[in-house]
Amino acid sequence: MPISRLNRLLLTACLTLFGISSARAADAPPAAPKKPADNAFFALDPADAGPDYKIQGEYEGKTGDAKLGAQVIAGGNGTFKVVFEPGGLPGDGSDGKTRIEVDGKTDGDKTVVGGEGKFSGEIADGKLTGKTDKGDAFELTRVDRHSPTEDAKPPEGAIVLFDGTNADAWTNGKMNDKHWLYCGTKSKQKFSDYTLHVEFYLPFKPFARGQGRANSGVYQQDRYEVQVLDSFGLKGLNNECGAIYSHTAPLVNTCFPPLTWQTYDIDFTAARYGPDGKKVSNARITEKFNGVLVLDNVEIVGPTGGGQKEIPADAVQSGVFQLQPHGNPVFFKNIWVVEKK
DSSP: OOOHHHHHHHHHHHHHTTTOOOOOTTSSOOOOOOOGGGGGOOBGGGSSHHHHHHEEEEEEEEEETTTEEEEEEEEEEEEEEEEEEETBBBBOOSSOOOOEEEEEEEEETEEEEOOSSSOEEEEETTEEEOOOOTSSSEEEEEEEEEOOOTTTOOOTTEEEEEOSSOOOOOOOOOBBTTOOSSSSSEEEEBSSSEEEEEEEEBBBOOTTTGGSSSSSEEEEEETEEEOOOTTTTOOOOTTTTTTBBTTTTOOOOOOSSSSSOOEEEEEEEOOOEEEEEEEEEEEEEEETTHHHEEEEEEEEEEEEEEEOOOOOSSSSSBBOOOOOOSOOOEEEEEEEEEEEO
């Protein structure tokens, strides 16, 4: 049915307001929705993660009598980086330094990795089979590792900050429908010296790179950031998961693939100041990441980026925990603290 001139003008004005322009707007077909940028894709459930997620992961086995591990990292659109680690996977035999990196690409129902003169092979049906650069055969099987402290129960006397029943211990704390705690909140209670247990869950973001790949952080006393990042298969630098951000790298990168619950068990001693306002001792951290020691009584000279300043007027520093928001859907659970006396 033809529309009146007035109605046409009103329709055109509304369409213009929403960014649609046409000389014959009333007769034009609706515009096709814009496809999201690849780097905006993420998944929180393996069922929604696509075929690349089924290939990504950890593989272990042997070449001859020697253990061999491999970490397969998805890069989007069927591309992968494969890191072979003689001795086994990180935290389970690898020295954390010997890394042989090759590329991989899905072609039909198999994924081909490496090439002539390199570690090479195929991934199919949960197996990575091939040959080393010296021609020695290997067969590795995909494994799903879990931290030995996942779902660890708080000991007697522990202060439970989050157990999935509510987020009352957190400023503006919010839970999703699975009763996981969103990042972007701070504890209401302050702490000085303690042992902290916290578990975190990272989204699958295959197209993202570097600090855009599931970034968050667990700030001790809202001053010192223990980095949270999808660093699966990376070298373990001081801006990657398990590190004191931009300060101290982990001894070994024990980051699991995303969509897996991971754990930090942190022993923290606060900085001390004397009556004259001069610092007597720096804060110190010992950290186990997925059950493996990665920071051993590390001294922190001062707050990391974005952290609150130390307060010389306080002889023993105290502060809240921050679960850093950084534009990524990162979640936490099973958070408890044992204060030192």
